[in-house]
Amino acid sequence: MVKQSTETRKACIIGLANSGKTQIFNQLTGDYNLVANYPMTTVELATGSFDFKGVRWKLFDSPGVNALGENSAEELLVRRTLVAERPEVIIQCIDSNRIRQSLRLTSELLELEIPMVLSLNAIDETAKKGYTIDAERLSRVLGIPVVKTVAREGVGMYDLKEALFQAEVPGSRIAYSEEQEAALSAIEAHLPPTLISKRKVALQLLLGDSHVPEIELNSKVYGEAAQAADDIQEVVAETRKQVKGEIQLHINRARAKWTDELYSRIVSGGAPRKQKRDSAARLAYYSRHPLYGLVFLAALLAVTYVGVVVVAGRISGFLEDTLLIPAVAFLEGAITAPMLQDVLIGEFGLLTLGLFNAIFTVLPILSVFFLIFGVIEDIGYLPNLSVLLRRFFNKIGLSGRAIMPIILGFGCKTMATLTTRSLSSRKERLIAIYLIAFALPCSPQLALNIAILGKAGIIPLFIAGLFLILVEVAAGKVLNLVIKDDGASSFIQELPPFRRPIVREVLKKTLFRLWWFLKEAIPVFVGAAAVLYVMDLIGFLDLLKGVLRPVVVTWMGLPIEMVEALILLIAREEAAAGLILRLSDAGMLTAVQSIIAVVVTTMFVPCFANVVAMFKEAGPRAGAAMLLAINASTIFLAGILNWILLAFQGMLG
């Protein structure tokens, strides 16, 4: 028997955020990709493949989008992928709960002139809400296969695979006004003939987009298109004069009309009179409630505390007893050269301060924290938190849109700084960047801080937390007054529904984050330990300690060993925290000192990656000014706190 060579075809899954795209992807490919109930989780495009009826289908997942313009980075990413991969079929994953939004996306997709298949997903939920969608009619009207699916249960997957072979370029078309149609035809005439999705490209050019990936990424057509650029701009300018008002509004109207017409033809029934909120919706509602929401948040924080301090502490202790101590003992015995011993397992040993620090001290804490945070993320809590905190944020000069970047800061400050780009007001961007870099602990920092303070008790934890919040609020208010107003952006936040956490996904995400930590951090841990070792060796460390003694010991009340922590801090926060934990364990830190140590490490010098992001987003001047302000105020405020606490302690006797 001669083995047939399998033909390869490509398909791309596109749809709204949280519409089930990745579930379909997983079902079709048998692969397990990351799904998180949080917007912007599929940052990179996942690819997989499956074989069906003699064809190997290469499948691409994509981030959720509502449109295919320039509105967001996700939209551009999808368009770039379409140019780069040239899929034969586009599978649109339609969320049956959000038909109008889905159809609007359909209106954009069919202008790509690529064969399509519709997956009418979550179709089971429409019955609960009392309406039905006529899939056959939809298929007839658009001229493409429509498959009813329930991706999370694997329903409809076979039919979907079959439908791929019947994909067609949709026969329906959005008709714009006469002037616009004329303009589109004129522009299309100037475009290189080999360009795909000409109508789409023409439309985006008419709208005045600055990025057109379909042309920019296609080297074959770029030259031709560049030559025609002037002619095209002429057409655009002419049309602008003729069309009253913004062209975008006219386009929107045409799309809205198309969507409404299609909707009225395929949707029947109405919302039942009394729609009972299901438990997920109720939980979501309470999580945003002005009163219950705070209780909910407090409960989550309590769980995090217990997890990180108690559970992780136990794990850490266990690991140390069973692995670390025997290992060090063994090494002490095995390595006889004192120099080598010093280098590896001495005070600044590459192994002790570097590797072991990372694995035995920091890793258990991060694991527990990432797990808890992962669950919170997965159930869809974070956007709801932004609802709760919005008013509070307004008081410090941040509009609602800045909430998400700041909340992301609790995940990773560097990433959060990069997302401030989405804020339209420069003032807001600056405030957000500053606050993220300043007294905000990122995930590892938060976890480690809780661990450090947990040993000292819950009151120190409370005091530190309160102090950091006050400092942030004060900083926000000061910046709000100082920076010139420029019309902050408003708050529109889509709230994805709460859902049960998918254990497999949470675990996968946690492991991914831990792996990333190990990969990125350990070399830095080891490197930083090496730097410290060298500094100690050449006597520079002692010199530094002497110089900094007045600040560190006298003013901030910390033991002189903290200087080492501060140096590590520049490299990575976790390294510093690991050191502090060891100091705390060894009983070398009082409660007050623990508080100051935590506060200082949180506020002082953001990690290197964060600094880079700061300079990138705020510009070099603003970035430098912020860095200076952050460090100066840290030293100043930490000292003040120290003296206040000592005075307080004195009073209590």
Added chain:
Amino acid sequence: MDRFNTADEYIEAVWILLERGHASLETLADYVGSEYDRNLTQELVDRKLIYIDEESGEISYSGQGEEIGRNIIRAHRLAERLLHDVLKIDSYELAACEFEHIIDTDLIDALCTLLGHPRTCPDGLPIPTGECCRREQKTFRSPSLSLLELKPEESGRVAAVHCNDSHQLQLLELLQIRPGVVVQVHQISPSIVIECDGSNIALDEEIAASVYVWRMNRDQRVKKEAEPSRIEKRGRKGSRKRRFL
């Protein structure tokens, strides 16, 4: 009613006279006043819009004439309603005269629906019904209000979005917060949370203030979502070729 210089005005005049009792060359001339031009009346006859009884001078409509007259009167009186009720303009009569020349039935029907299919003009004269009234389009008697004024669990159909920021406007559009779509308020504190097209969306006061809705009664909510939009009836005018789908 000052410019009696077009045939349209005469057709309208005929309707009014017929309302009052009867129309004839005499009453028409009387009504029009000093500017009365017999030629215009003749034009109407030539265009087969009216018939004039040779003996009595009685004027009556042809089928086509009646249709035209009806539309003019309808447009005029609906305009009066708009200007008087909604815009509270005192000199509504004058402005309404301009409106009556709009011949786009869809537009007039839209206006009629907007106003809630009023039966009479501010002066009490009857407004001829349109297709929209006959189909008993559900409508909202109250003027539109901003989302801020809705209470939790109340719904409204978006009338307009008054937003100057094009970026925000686009965001709202993509979330389907646009004229014609129903939104329901779920929460007003600490932020306003609405549901629109199956999505829950949190808004601040500024954006909510820019979204204007017509409040819906509870029973209207049930049927509203699936009713065919008024655009669909375009088919009846034989313009099927212009349909989008």
